[in-house]
Amino acid sequence: MTAPRRLHLNAFVMGVGHHEAAWRHPRTDPAATLDVGHYQRIARKAEEGRLDSIFLADGVALAGNVRHNALDHFEPLTLLAAIAAATEHIGLIATASTTYNEPFNLARKFASLDHISGGRAGWNIVTSASEAEARNFGVDRPGHADRYARADDFLEAAVKLWDSWEDGSVLRDTASGVFADTAKIHEVGHEGPFFRVKGPLNISRGPQGRPLLVQAGSSESGKEFAARWAEAVFTAQQTLAEGKAFYADLKGRLARYGRGAGELLVLPGISPFIGSTEAEAERLQEEFQELINPEYGIAQLSHMTGLDLSGHPLDGPLPDGLPETTEGNRSRFELVVGLARREGLTIRGLIGRLAGGRGHRVVAGTPERIADQIQEWFENGAADGFNVMPPYYPGGLDDFVDHVVPILRARGLFRTEYESRTLRGHYGLARPDSRYASFARAGLTEVTA
Numbered sequence: 001m002t003a004p005r006r007l008h009l010n011a012f013v014m015g016v017g018h019h020e021a022a023w024r025h026p027r028t029d030p031a032a033t034l035d036v037g038h039y040q041r042i043a044r045k046a047e048e049g050r051l052d053s054i055f056l057a058d059g060v061a062l063a064g065n066v067r068h069n070a071l072d073h074f075e076p077l078t079l080l081a082a083i084a085a086a087t088e089h090i091g092l093i094a095t096a097s098t099t100y101n102e103p104f105n106l107a108r109k110f111a112s113l114d115h116i117s118g119g120r121a122g123w124n125i126v127t128s129a130s131e132a133e134a135r136n137f138g139v140d141r142p143g144h145a146d147r148y149a150r151a152d153d154f155l156e157a158a159v160k161l162w163d164s165w166e167d168g169s170v171l172r173d174t175a176s177g178v179f180a181d182t183a184k185i186h187e188v189g190h191e192g193p194f195f196r197v198k199g200p201l202n203i204s205r206g207p208q209g210r211p212l213l214v215q216a217g218s219s220e221s222g223k224e225f226a227a228r229w230a231e232a233v234f235t236a237q238q239t240l241a242e243g244k245a246f247y248a249d250l251k252g253r254l255a256r257y258g259r260g261a262g263e264l265l266v267l268p269g270i271s272p273f274i275g276s277t278e279a280e281a282e283r284l285q286e287e288f289q290e291l292i293n294p295e296y297g298i299a300q301l302s303h304m305t306g307l308d309l310s311g312h313p314l315d316g317p318l319p320d321g322l323p324e325t326t327e328g329n330r331s332r333f334e335l336v337v338g339l340a341r342r343e344g345l346t347i348r349g350l351i352g353r354l355a356g357g358r359g360h361r362v363v364a365g366t367p368e369r370i371a372d373q374i375q376e377w378f379e380n381g382a383a384d385g386f387n388v389m390p391p392y393y394p395g396g397l398d399d400f401v402d403h404v405v406p407i408l409r410a411r412g413l414f415r416t417e418y419e420s421r422t423l424r425g426h427y428g429l430a431r432p433d434s435r436y437a438s439f440a441r442a443g444l445t446e447v448t449a
């Protein structure tokens with residue numbers, strides 16, 4: 001008998017909430033954005049709900065108009081190390097850029113987090129789409145295709161580094177004085193178009209072998225990259241039809257890389273306003289919407305589309321003559337422009353639609369209604385689980401864990417207890433062998449990886 005298919009749930013942690021006006025609402029404390037205890041509490045709540053993981057987004061520039069939002073935030077790997085020490089099971093996913101890092105530095109940091117957390121590290125791989133980020137490194141923003149080409153080479157090098165210490169290479173034999181079996185520790189000799197890395201890494205293989213690899217780009221190159229490397233994909237999808245098409249598209253690409261459909265999980269975003277009645281949930285959403293600052297919204301919209309919309313009338317449509325695509329965040333650009341056109345939205349209307357989840361689906365309703373939506377997508381080929389984006393923290397996650405999760409559990413859709421201690425285990429994904437161990441087993445003496 002095969003085990004029933006179960007949902008995977010990730011809590012997308014963002015300051016005091018995903019709604020852009022969350023910091024102004026009385027249900028949040030705006031000082032919490034730089035309070036480690038705030039994040040440890042959120043992680044423990046997610047763990048109490050037996051969620052698979054928490055995730056921290058990141059960029060390497062101050063993004064958005066900080067005059068009107070609490071946008072200062074911790075560097076994710078640093079914060080997750082502090083969260084690891086306060087939790088036992090929850091997976092810990094940090095965002096880091098392949099454009100503004102070197103493989104050795106980053107492979108080392110993720111291996112460290114994997115050891116520190118006992119096998120709970122995950123990496124949300126991003127290529128850094130904004131021009132503001134390029135300016136912090138004294139370069140012009142590389143083009144879209146170049147960023148993904150660099151990301152491919154980055155991953156090749158990073159995977160070799162994580163594999164460079166085979167399992168069983170650390171002996172710690174105090175009697176003989178042999179600390180490590182150096183026959184099982186390998187130089188990687190990576191020579192790629194972007195990186196040359198000799199290796200090995202200076203930290204042994206982590207409990208998961210490699211961190212869980214997560215990705216969130218949905219353009220053509222983004223999907224191809226995901227099909228090759230990612231084990232979980234976060235995505236913004238507005239309708240069930242779009243969600244199904246994206247899911248089928250991505251899963252359909254896996255065979256090209258010798259991978260099965262179960263080796264990559266698709267997690268669309270959902271931002272739930274939860275109330276004990278529909279009216280209460282809608283009222284709560286309205287309270288947040290009333291706090292929106294159009295000046296901030298315009299800056300966000302300009303950031304998402306890569307267009308300067310500051311001079312345009314709020315009650316008019318998006319300007320004519322928009323480009324077809326962007327060198328920046330391509331899928332979000334298309335989502336936002338598509339949404340405005342499909343629904344005939346003014347700039348103000350669009351700002352209102354994006355304020356809750358920046359293009360992710362926002363649902364206001366009772367716990368049953370939220371659970372129904374999750375179930376519908378899960379059972380109709382649009383999702384393997386969800387990236388849960390509470391509009392405000394910590395209360396929005398508390399309500400999800402206390403009221404929505406029990407319904408999902410009662411319907412047999414979600415776990416009651418953790419069955420594993422690692423992030424890979426929660427997601428039902430195998431621990432990869434070191435490529436060098438695989439070579440050895442195949443009887444190859446020389447490793448030319």
Ligand SMILES: Cc1cc2nc3c(=O)[nH]c(=O)nc-3n(C[C@H](O)[C@H](O)[C@H](O)COP(=O)(O)O)c2cc1C
Binds near residue numbers: 057127144215234387
């Ligand atoms: C849920 C979600 C979270 C994301 N988090 C980040 C992030 O933390 N940092 C970042 O630079 N980009 C982030 N992105 C953007 C993607 O990594 C990617 O750059 C974007 O989707 C554009 O890729 P594309 O041009 O392939 O469509 C996120 C996207 C999604 C859907």
